[in-house]
Amino acid sequence: xxxxxxxxxxxxxxxxxxxxxxxxxxxxxxxxxxxxxxxxxxxxxxxxxxxxxxxxxxxxxxxxxxxxxxxxxxxxxxxxxxxxxxxxxxxxxxxxxxxxxxxxxxxxxxxxxxxxxxxxxxxxxxxxxxxxxxxxxxxxxxxxxxxxxxxxxxxxxxxxxxxxxxxxxxxxxxxxxxxxxxxxxxxxxxxxxxxxxxxxxxxxxxxxxxxxxxxxxxxxxxxxxxxxxxxxxxxxxxxxxxxxxxxxxxxxxxx
Amino acid sequence: xxxxxxxxxxxxxxxxxxxxxxxxxxxxxxxxxxxxxxxxxxxxxxxxxxxxxxxxxxxxxxxxxxxxxxxxxxxxxxxxxxxxxxxxxxxxxxxxxxxxxxxxxxxxxxxxxxxxxxxxxxxxxxxxxxxxxxxxxxxxxxxxxxxxxxxxxxxxxxxxxxxxxxxxxxxxxxxxxxxxxxxxxxxxxxxxxxxxxxxxxxxxxxxxxxxxxxxxxxxxxxxxxxxxxxxxxxxxxxxxxxxxxxxxxxxxxxxxxxxxxxxxxxxxxxxxxxxxxxxxx
Numbered sequence: 178x179x180x181x182x183x184x185x186x187x188x189x190x191x192x193x194x195x196x197x198x199x200x201x202x203x204x205x206x207x208x209x210x211x212x213x214x215x216x217x218x219x220x221x222x223x224x225x226x227x228x229x230x231x232x233x234x235x236x237x238x239x240x241x242x243x244x245x246x247x248x249x250x251x252x253x254x255x256x257x258x259x260x261x262x263x264x265x266x267x268x269x270x271x272x273x274x275x276x277x278x279x280x281x282x283x284x285x286x287x288x289x290x291x292x293x294x295x296x297x298x299x300x301x302x303x304x305x306x307x308x309x310x311x312x313x314x315x316x317x318x319x320x321x322x323x324x325x326x327x328x329x330x331x332x333x334x335x336x337x338x339x340x341x342x343x344x345x346x347x348x349x350x351x352x353x354x355x356x357x358x359x360x361x362x363x364x365x366x367x368x369x370x371x372x373x374x375x376x377x378x379x380x381x382x383x384x385x386x387x388x389x390x391x392x393x394x395x396x397x398x399x400x401x402x403x404x405x406x407x408x409x410x411x412x413x414x415x416x417x418x419x420x421x422x423x424x425x426x427x428x429x430x431x432x
Numbered sequence: 433x434x435x436x437x438x439x440x441x442x443x444x445x446x447x448x449x450x451x452x453x454x455x456x457x458x459x460x461x462x463x464x465x466x467x468x469x470x471x472x473x474x475x476x477x478x479x480x481x482x483x484x485x486x487x488x489x490x491x492x493x494x495x496x497x498x499x500x501x502x503x504x505x506x507x508x509x510x511x512x513x514x515x516x517x518x519x520x521x522x523x524x525x526x527x528x529x530x531x532x533x534x535x536x537x538x539x540x541x542x543x544x545x546x547x548x549x550x551x552x553x554x555x556x557x558x559x560x561x562x563x564x565x566x567x568x569x570x571x572x573x574x575x576x577x578x579x580x581x582x583x584x585x586x587x588x589x590x591x592x593x594x595x596x597x598x599x600x601x602x603x604x605x606x607x608x609x610x611x612x613x614x615x616x617x618x619x620x621x622x623x624x625x626x627x628x629x630x631x632x633x634x635x636x637x638x639x640x641x642x643x644x645x646x647x648x649x650x651x652x653x654x655x656x657x658x659x660x661x662x663x664x665x666x667x668x669x670x671x672x673x674x675x676x677x678x679x680x681x682x683x684x685x686x687x688x689x690x691x692x693x694x695x696x697x698x699x700x701x702x703x704x705x706x707x708x709x710x711x712x713x
Contacts, residue, residue, distance in 0.1 A: 234601055239524065266603035276594045278613055288612075289602035345602060 185210035185349065185379040186231060191245035193226060195238060200226050202403045204245070208396070213371060213380045215390040218400035219432045224383045227400065228351050231381065232268040233261050249349070266293065269342030273354040273385075275334030277326035282318050285326045285337055289345040304344050312340035313370040332363020339370065349379045357385040368393060387427050391415035399423045461694075464686045471684025480650040485670055486677060488650075490685055495652055496565075496660035497692070500644065501634045503569025503656075504576055508633075509626055511573070512580025516622075519581065520588035521596075521610055539578040545638040547575045552642040564657040568644025572633040579629035587621025588614060620707030627700040635693050637664040647673075663689040 184207030193201040200223045208214045216224040229235045230247055233254065246253050254264055266289070277285050286305050305322070309315040314336040318329070326337055335355055342350055352371070356364040371380055371393060384390035390397060391412055398408040399420070407420040418424040426432050433441075479489030523529040551571025561567040591614045599609030615622075633639075645665035653660040667685045670677045 232601060234597070237597075237600070262603040262605060264603075265601055270601040272594070272597075272601075274594075276598050278595060278598060279617060288599075289604075292602065292604045292608055292612075341602065 183210060184208055185250065186381070187246075187248040187251075188227075188230075189246040189248065191230070191243065191247060193223075193230065193235075193244075194242050196240050200403050201230075204405050206398055206405060206408060208379065208381055210379050211375055211377070212395035213375050213382060213393045215394040215397040216381065216383050216400060217387060217390045217397065218406075219426065221402070222400040223403040224400050225353050228270075228353055228381060228383055231349065231351055232265050232270055233259075234265075234270065236261065266345050267347055268349040268351060269345055269347035270351045271335070271338050271342055271353070271355045273357050275331055275338050275358065277329070277334050277337055280326060281323045282326050282329070282337060283322045286340050286344050288341060308340040308344040309337075311343050311370065311374060312336045313366055313373070314340055330363070332359045332366060335359060335363070335367060336370065339367070343374075343378075347378060349381065350374065352380065352382040354383050354385040356389065364389075387415070387429075387432075391427075399426065401426070461690065464683060464690050467679065467683035468685075468687025468690075471678075471680030471682075472687060476681075476684055477688070481648070482650070485648060485666075485674060486681070490661075490663070490666060490681075490688065492649060492652055493661040493663045493666040493685070494688060494692075496645075496662040497634055497664070497689075499565055499653065499660060500568050500572060500640065500662055501630055503565060504572040504633045505626070505630055507570060507573035508576040508580055508629065512577045512626070512629070513584055513622065515577070515581040516584035516588060517610060517615075520585045521606065521614070536578045536581055540582070543638075544575060544636050545641075547571055548639040548641050548643060550574070551639060556643055562657060563642070563644055563646075563659050565644055565653055565660055566656045568640045568660075568662075571639045571643045572636065575636070575639055576629040576633045579632065580626055583625025583628065584618070584622045587618040587625065590621065591617045620704055624700045624704045627696055627703075631693050631696045631700075634696070635664055635689065637668050640665055663692070 186208040188204045188206040191201060191204040192199060204227065216227060218224050226235065230243070231249070231254075235241060243255060247255055249264070249268070253259075278288060280288075283305060286308050287301050290301060290304055306315065309318060314333060317333060318337075326334065329337060335358075339350075339352075339355070356367050359367065368389070371382070374380060375395070382390075382393060384393065394412055394415065396408070396410050397412075397414040399406045399414055399418075399422075401422055407414060407418060407423045409419075414423055415427050418427060424430075476489045477494065478491050480491055482488035519529065519532065523532075548571065551567060551574070555561045555567035555570050556563055559567075561570075595613045595617070596606075596609050599613055600606070604612075637645075640662055644659060644662070646659040646661050647669055649659060649661050663685065667682070667689060670685065671682050
């Protein structure tokens, strides 16, 4: 278990339900700062829900109930009076399918910054370059920043979405199966850029396969039917799981 | 009969049915254009009517219809668009929104003469606006708002939810997402809806019958509280209420109304196709 002091994000006894349908039960988890944390488990285990609790994207669903606390830098992000928009600027998110907004590459990357305070052209320009570089997309698009984003390949679109999140200079980056629609080469590029990013950013990823989880993991948590079965540092869960269920899942006996 | 023959027969029947459906439209247009063109002249379009409308032009009726349509747009576009945005982007599914939706469907089915009577009661008499451009525009707007709301809502809903989610996940407010992504994407659909709604308003006779239309008024309205002539009502009057009316004037008026309405209709289609080609997702 991560020392709670060094955790960027902490789940304190979190249970979550859609109506009467409980999808997370008593989750206790600390997510280490500036590392890649892998949340994995079979479909319906609640990993996406857990991820969406961190940027409060689940607020959109009707009739949900949350007990326990979710802390970011020791502050309860569900406390009354929390500025949700500000929270989402600190916690970026990349979805399973690349979702470029209708518009140019430039428009996509700078969408977030122009929503808020940053208006100076020089700042925006440097942010554009920086974000695309950090997402390992700059070299491929530097000559066509003003062409429509949907002309990029799927892999490029997904890295564009990562760049779009990075332009907000987030402290945390959430990724929900970001490579599920991508070919192996694009997947490798995305993974590479994530390993670069962990130096400046806390990354939480739901991998699209156990193997991807094993490749990326600095810390991992295995979820099953809404329960956190096991968690551990490095590749421990993938190489030497302690719980029988984790072992069965990572060795492919079920899932 | 061989199967091929049956198929050919089937196609033939369907083709005939299709032609029968569109034939009346072409006939109406052809007759109106053919007989109407004889009545059209510069004077007809720009002069006041004379001799109990049997001579002169229909200028005040054209201006009246344009005024009423603009007045209708002024009221119906913001309200309709606002309603559509509320229903599509903000409203939760509860008894209130269900009631609003039910009302919208039913409003669209109300005969226009009922709107006319309601307008007479509410705007002309109760609010003391008199028979005036304002009262007529408001009555037409009431009839147009449901059309605009339902088409605009449909256009808004056609924009993928994911765009809204992305906007929120980047720290945007709901309104920022609407203004910067959803509205621009839905704009062609919304514009078409607005044009089609206004078009219907421009061609209606019944709602303006008691609320604004002047039988014979050879001058332009001088204030929004004045009466005005209007093309559909004028056409009704010269076709049924005045004996010995020259056919050229009747058909000329019909042609002007048709041209006005048809050109707006075509504009709507052009906007739709143009934007559909440019759509980016």
